[in-house]
Amino acid sequence: MRSAWLVLSRVGFYVFSALMAAFFALPMLWLLTAPFNPRATLAVEPSWPPSLVNFQQVFGNTFAMRAFGNSVIQASGAMVGVTLIAMLASYALSRTHLPWKEGALYGLILFSSVVTGTAAMVPIFLLIFRLGLIDTHLGVIFVFMGGFLPSAIFILRDFMNSIPRSYEESALVNGASSLRMFWDIVLPITRPGMMVVAIYTFVNAWGTFLIPFILLRSPDKMPAATAIYSFYTEGGTPILTLTSTYALLYTLPVLLLYLFVNWRYGFRFFGGIKQ
């Protein structure tokens, strides 16, 4: 009786695992087959031998390649801005005794989760319009920075709090200035935290669709996230060979960065404001 039950639960476990693996894997298969098939449709049809013709087409398409360049500009801009500003701010928060800092930090997180998506698109658009930054890289980067800074500060604060103060105290004794101390001591020690925040910002900015979708108009400013909707024939049907290949290339940096973080720092996820 008991052994029959054990066999049954074992079988149940395998069936469940197989179903779950299939559920998650099936929709992804297209991304593995279509880019290598010169006659790709919406079906999962591997072509044998796999062909790289689609990749040649994408690499030869100036619009597609420029859009990757724009993605790099916007995501790196946000990454550098957020990381630098969040490092300074979280260091200041961790090393002073400002009476209101805990409350302010929670207030920030509250703001960033309230002013997001649906709630944010109208005021963000009008603000950027007023500032004359519609259809500019800078407008997109600034909005990313405003959105990602609070969670970046929150993540970095934990890293900063875990650093012993003795290093800085000895530097202080030797008469180093605050900025010097930050640059020479704090930055090197907190590099893991800095990397995590930088990658987190880059990946989020790289993948965001809504912000560039409402803030950018001209094709030569578009990042890959919106450019991917531009591969149509003159008759108006999507060119699936280009689209699927482009989608795969667009996904690769995110996968590589994820693997890197996972390998280097171990995967953790942070009270996570994911856009």
Place this chain on the structure above:
Amino acid sequence: MRQHQGIISRRVAVAFLLPALLFILVFLVFPSLWIFYLSLTNRTLTGRTATHPEFVGLGNYLRLLRPPLFASGQFGRSLELTLQFVLGSALLGQAALGLLLAWVFYQRKGFLKDLVYTLAILAWIIPSVVVAFLWVAFLDRDFGSLNALLSNLGLKPIDWLLDAPMVSIILFNTWRGAAFSMMLFSSALSIVPPSYLETADVVGASTWSKFKDIIFPLIRGHLLTDLILISLWTFNLFTPFLLTGGGPAFRTEILAIYTYRHAFRDFRFGFGAAISVVVMLINLILSSIYLMALRRREARV
């Protein structure tokens, strides 16, 4: 003597904080306040009311509530669809599936667990635009893998995005986000001492009573965190737009898409602002509950 003084002076601290403060004030705090004012005007993008918007009082809000409130394409209907979407994809979909996965693979190791976890996490990290494309292909009536699978099982193919659009976007979002709940519950379960469950095994407790009496009380805090966060995200999610565009016939026009249509298709920003204010207030309620719970937990640790 220097006990209560920080390592850096207050002036330096303020200087270090200033850039962050500036960005957050301009791009986060200001828009959230400005929107209240905008929602009281008839601002448009072009024409006279673009530069000289008129004050219309609560006009936009009254328009939101204008009957028939729950007719197709109206605010009430959109709110209703959003609730269906959040209940279906965030609570029943992501949270339940995430909990099930974490529980089934609890204390297991090996290939199957790694495989399922990796695939779920992959679904979660692929950029949302790509996920949308994958699902358009997956659900396609003529070529999609889902219909291919159904017809292999002897079932009739379905035109998913036309005939079952709400089911489609719920499935899509469940698939996309289940990993977050799975990982959260996994890490919550990892702090449950195995000895508790071994004791329960000795006295012959059923799986359900083990879950109800041992696991659930220990992960209740995580459950609340998870439910609120994913509700908040799902509530504000725009990506279903990439699958259905809100259609067919407004049947998937959740609030994000409803706002987009009024503000960015019809350029009625005053009206769009009024919708955003309502959404923001709902967001505020959800996040306040979350932060109160988080604060209580941090205070306890």
